[in-house]
Structures are given as structure tokens and as C-alpha cells.
Amino acid sequence: MTTVARFTVDYTRFLDPSGKAVAELPAFARDPASLVALYRAMVLTRAFDARAVALQRTGRLGTYASTLGQEAIGAALGEAMAPEDVLVPSYRETGAQIARGVRMSELLLYWGGDERGSRFTGPREDFPVSVPVASQSCHAVGVALAFRLRNEPRVAVSVCGDGATSKGDFYESLNAAGVWRLPLVFLVNNNQWAISVPRSRQSAAETIAQKAVAAGFRGEQVDGNDAVALRAVLEAAIERARKGGGPTLVEALTYRLCDHTTADDASRYRPAEEVSGHWAEDPVVRLRNHLVAAGAWRKAEEEALLDECARTVEAAVAEYESLPPQDPASLFDYLYAELPAALREQREALIRGGGGDE
Amino acid sequence: MSENGGTTLVEAVNLALARELERDPSVVVLGEDVGVNGGVFRATAGLQRRFGEARVLDTPLAETLIAGMSVGLAAQGFRPVAEIQFMGFIHSTLDQMLNHAARLRNRTRGRLTCPMVLRAPFGGGIHAPEHHSESTEALFAHIPGLRVVIPSSPARAYGLLLAAIRDPDPVVFLEPKRIYRALKEPVADDGQALPLDACFVLREGRDVTLVTWGALVRETLAAADTLAGEGVEAEVIDVATVKPLDTETILASVARTGRCVIVHEAARSGGVGAEIAAVLAERGLTTLLAPVVRVTGYDTVMPLYRLEHLYLPDEARILAAVRGVMEYA
Numbered sequence A: 001m002t003t004v005a006r007f008t009v010d011y012t013r014f015l016d017p018s019g020k021a022v023a024e025l026p027a028f029a030r031d032p033a034s035l036v037a038l039y040r041a042m043v044l045t046r047a048f049d050a051r052a053v054a055l056q057r058t059g060r061l062g063t064y065a066s067t068l069g070q071e072a073i074g075a076a077l078g079e080a081m082a083p084e085d086v087l088v089p090s091y092r093e094t095g096a097q098i099a100r101g102v103r104m105s106e107l108l109l110y111w112g113g114d115e116r117g118s119r120f121t122g123p124r125e126d127f128p129v130s131v132p133v134a135s136q137s138c139h140a141v142g143v144a145l146a147f148r149l150r151n152e153p154r155v156a157v158s159v160c161g162d163g164a165t166s167k168g169d170f171y172e173s174l175n176a177a178g179v180w181r182l183p184l185v186f187l188v189n190n191n192q193w194a195i196s197v198p199r200s201r202q203s204a205a206e207t208i209a210q211k212a213v214a215a216g217f218r219g220e221q222v223d224g225n226d227a228v229a230l231r232a233v234l235e236a237a238i239e240r241a242r243k244g245g246g247p248t249l250v251e252a253l254t255y256r257l258c259d260h261t262t263a264d265d266a267s268r269y270r271p272a273e274e275v276s277g278h279w280a281e282d283p284v285v286r287l288r289n290h291l292v293a294a295g296a297w298r299k300a301e302e303e304a305l306l307d308e309c310a311r312t313v314e315a316a317v318a319e320y321e322s323l324p325p326q327d328p329a330s331l332f333d334y335l336y337a338e339l340p341a342a343l344r345e346q347r348e349a350l351i352r353g354g355g356g357d358e
Numbered sequence B: 001m002s003e004n005g006g007t008t009l010v011e012a013v014n015l016a017l018a019r020e021l022e023r024d025p026s027v028v029v030l031g032e033d034v035g036v037n038g039g040v041f042r043a044t045a046g047l048q049r050r051f052g053e054a055r056v057l058d059t060p061l062a063e064t065l066i067a068g069m070s071v072g073l074a075a076q077g078f079r080p081v082a083e084i085q086f087m088g089f090i091h092s093t094l095d096q097m098l099n100h101a102a103r104l105r106n107r108t109r110g111r112l113t114c115p116m117v118l119r120a121p122f123g124g125g126i127h128a129p130e131h132h133s134e135s136t137e138a139l140f141a142h143i144p145g146l147r148v149v150i151p152s153s154p155a156r157a158y159g160l161l162l163a164a165i166r167d168p169d170p171v172v173f174l175e176p177k178r179i180y181r182a183l184k185e186p187v188a189d190d191g192q193a194l195p196l197d198a199c200f201v202l203r204e205g206r207d208v209t210l211v212t213w214g215a216l217v218r219e220t221l222a223a224a225d226t227l228a229g230e231g232v233e234a235e236v237i238d239v240a241t242v243k244p245l246d247t248e249t250i251l252a253s254v255a256r257t258g259r260c261v262i263v264h265e266a267a268r269s270g271g272v273g274a275e276i277a278a279v280l281a282e283r284g285l286t287t288l289l290a291p292v293v294r295v296t297g298y299d300t301v302m303p304l305y306r307l308e309h310l311y312l313p314d315e316a317r318i319l320a321a322v323r324g325v326m327e328y329a
């Protein structure tokens, strides 16, 4: 018997949970300003999440998926992607979406049941939230192929959860990205849970990263609560893709400190001690500790930042709540480029206020 | 074009694809075996050689991917024309077509759009293996935001496929493979598209309206000829776009004839014929002189080929239905 293939899966971490460097930091991290930028993005995301959950609890927002505990992913992705790249997200990429210029009021509109939330005044080519898990991976293949066909040095980034990696469309997308060596990065937010189903019940594979190996490209793990490691790994993957080096799968190991969504009660399926244990790995505290120890962050700055975030979020809430409702005709007006004759009567009946059933 | 001056339906599909690849650099053809092999039915024959591997791509064998990546390409401004090898394998694309392609424009309020075409050969009658003979157009016709287009002749395949590719919204384009090569007619490769969302009145008549689409247009026209010999003048309507439906043409015809027989190969319950009958009941009831009758496939599993002739409606069943309708009080 001979061995015909071997593979390894790298794991990257720069900061331990206390914020202490455990390896030589990447070049960007030697500039405190770049670390502060990551930190600010995480704090803003956390403030937004908290406000969105509160709005839901008071009936001012629909079901919302918080990113509590996973803020490093969005912050790092926001830094690692170029504006001309395209984000193809799931529903838990609030941080990355904010970083890419989606207005917070638009995010609130989306979760508040208003399609205008996906119209994005900012990143015009980014995909909207995808609810059918993993389905968006296929879109990212098409987007990356479009870049290739037009010879553009751009990269598509597809994000999904650990549960989503069990789906066929995830594998189909990985496989195609490998065949065509597309400029595409698959980022998996492995927050250990898919609603109530733990990571161990999704796959017997030791890592999710190794699924890339079967598709013929590199898969690696990164400490998903270490914003520095995430930024370094994602930046390298994105730049490799941009230079024609093909796709990468990045598995970010993190933990969902919140319920799955505001419609979920996680205490029914996971012990409180498990959750409280993971608070010790909080990505926000980790980076703050690091910054404070480096003398790059003080109490006054922290207070000013919290205040600033609260005001930014409040302004977004005000913008969200002040937008007049959509016209009833909007139910039909974006269905096709031009409304087919067969639908005109239904549209008119809707505007009249009847169902057209008479 | 074939030597004897006529073009088959599958050749017309090929002509339309080539014409659009030539005319519009954003058109890409993709699917399983569409490249060197030219498609299992030869619909894409010669296209890769002529337009290159960047315009005519063999994909991995993965239907969800084919539909889903087409959504991504379309959102990026390409006009993907994806082939699903047989309709029996189209069903894993339903998620992408329903949840994404059909609603991308609506859910982004027009920011991203999805000008893609999903082509597939469909229907029975060619003694194909299991899962190769289904007609499930109604599954797609139920989806708001989609168009479902079915040609019934080489000329209409050419003109409708051009229109489908140029349409700014997603189109499911179903090709009746039983008549891929069964009939030839002159097709001018003139780049002229035919209208979508419009029925074609193939034969005028004052006594009864026969509404059909796809391969059964042939049998229906043959039945109309037979009926003419019996003194019954049948109007024959090829629906062509089964979503959205051109109900006006059908209602106007039935308002003149007072009688309607709907003919389709797909199973009866919940078929597109049911929608047409419902429209006639809602908006044409007072013009009807007889009940609307459907001649369709049965509500059973599409049989393997030895028994498929029992399943597929034929001219005799159409004639029997029309005679019943004509004799109705």
C-alpha cells in the first residue's frame, strides 16, 4: 500500500484570549491605528446588535440574527476586502456589511421587513442577505467567474455558517471554484452551532477547512475571536485570489454567544456554563486588552467610542423609523423589468384595496 | 440549416444561441457537456469551437451550481444561458430559481437583476430512460418573477429563444425534445425575436378553441385538420409563454367559439391547464356553451417507455374531447 495524498490544515492565532501576543504579529498590527480600526468596527457592531435586539423585543423590528461573540469576523473581513470586491453574505454578516458601507438604517429596514433594506446605497454589487443557507455559495461562483471572464483583479467572498457546510450547494460551489481556480474566498463562521445542532452533529470531519482539500485547494483554520489573525489570514487569502492563486476556504473558529435569532431560546439546548465559559474568549475584550497593554487605548477613548457608537446607532434607528412606508404598488413594481400585462389587473386591485376577487 | 432547406427545432436553438453569442458579448452558454460535445442533443454543437471556452463552458456535474452560478453571473451583468441536460434533473435548481433568480430584482428593489435563461429539453415520447420524459412546467409556472417559455416549432424556438436571452428577467426555456428533429421548416437566421408573454394563434376557427403548447401542438393541429373534414372549425392557440399567461388572447377566442379544450402533456392536477380553465371560469363563463375540457397526461408517474404511449395524449383523445364538447347541448 502506498499513500497517494496527504494534507495538512494550518491554524493561525496571534492573540491569546487575554490579548497577549503568542506569535510575532503581522506587519499591519505594528501600527496601532490599524488595530484600533478593527476594534472600533467590533464595538460598533456590538452596539448595533444590542440595539437591534432591543428594538425587536419592543416590537420595532422583526426577527433579528445577532453576531454577539463573532464580531471579529465582520471587522476583519471589512478590512481585508477591497471596495471593488463583492461580498456574498449569509444573514450573520452585519459587521462586514457595515464595514463595506451598507447603511445601518438599511440593515434595520431589511430586518424590519422592508425590501428597501437590500437596495444598498453603498456597495452596489454586494449581494443581499441570503436566508436559504449555503445557496449563496453558488452565486459567489458566478460572481468570481464574471471577474475572471472580464479579467478584473477582483475577488468574491462568500460567507456561511458551520451548518451550511453540510449542504450540497456548498460542496458544489467549492468543487467548481477549485476546477476553475476562481478568485473566490469561502469564509465559514464556525460558531459551533446551527440553531440547536452542534458542530459535532454536522460532520465527522475533523475540520471544516479540510473540505477544501477535496475540492483541490487550500483550507485553513483561524482563531475566529482573534481579529488580528482573521485579518491576516483573510487578507492573504484575498490577495492570493486576486493574483490568480485560486480559492481558499477559511474556517473561523468562534462561538455564538447569543441565541440563534431573537426567535430562538438557546437555553433549551445548551447549558449556560458552556456559554459563560466562552465569554472568556470574547473577541472584543481580547483586542481591547491587547491595545491597553500596548498603551494604544485608554479609558477616555473607550468611553468616547461607546458614546460615539451609541449616537451613530441611534441616528440609524431614527433614519429607519422615519422612512415613509413603501407604496403598495411596490409589491409588483420590481417583480419584472416591466410588469407583464397578465399582472396589471392584480396590481390595480391591490392599489384599490381589494384583492381583485370580486 | 439542413441540406434539404429546412431547419429542425434543435438546429434553430443552436442558431439562436450562436446569433446571441455573436451579437452580445455578455452572453455565455454553460452546462454539462455543452462544450466539445455540443450538448447531448447537439443544441450547442460547434459553439465552443466558434466562440471559445470562455463563452461556452462545460460545468462540473452539479445542477444547483449551474442555476446558482448563473444568478451570480447575471447579477454581474452577464447573460448566462444555462442548459440542464434533461428536465428530470432540473428540480434541484428550483431552490435557486424560486428563492433567488425569480426574486433578486424584487428583493433588491431593482439594484441587482437576473437576466438568465435556464434551458432544458422536456417531455416524453422518445423512448428515453427513467427520469428523462417528465413535463413539470407547472412547478416553474407557479413562481412569480419567472417566465416559462415553450416553443413548438423551429421558427418559434429561434425567435422565442432570442427573446428569452434578451429579456431582462429570468426565463425557463423548455424545449419539447420529441419534436427536436421531427419537423423542419425554413428558419431565417435574421436575429428577429418573437414576442414573449403572447400566445400564437396557429389556426383560426369559429367553433371551438384548442389551447396547447409544446410537442402536442402537432397533434392538436392534426386534430384540427381532421375536424375540418367533419365540418368543425377549430381555432388552435399555442400558448408559448405559460408564465405569465396571455389570457386575453385565450378569452377573446373562447368568447367567439364558446368552447374550449386544453391539451397538455403534463399531469392534470395543478397543471397550467387548470389555471387556464380557472381564468375561463372566472372571466369567460358567460361566453361558454360547454364545459371546458382538459386532455392531459394522467395524474400518475410518467411510465417507462413501453407504456408511455398510454400516458401521452394523442390525436384520438383530442378528437374525442372536441366531439364531446361539440355535442354538449
Ligand SMILES: Cc1ncc(C[n+]2csc(CCOP(=O)(O)OP(=O)(O)O)c2C)c(N)n1
Pocket: A092, A131, A132, A133, A160, A161, A162, A163, A164, A165, A189, A191, A193, A194, A195, A256, A260
Ligand atoms: C436551506 C435552509 N435550511 C434551513 C434553514 C433554517 N435555518 C436558518 S439558520 C439555520 C442554522 C444555520 O446554521 P449555520 O450554518 O451554522 O449558521 P449560523 O446560524 O450558526 O450562523 C437553519 C437550520 C435555512 N435558513 N435554510
Ligand SMILES: [Mg+2]
Pocket: A161, A162, A163, A189, A190, A191, A192, A193, A194, A195
Ligand atoms: Mg453556526
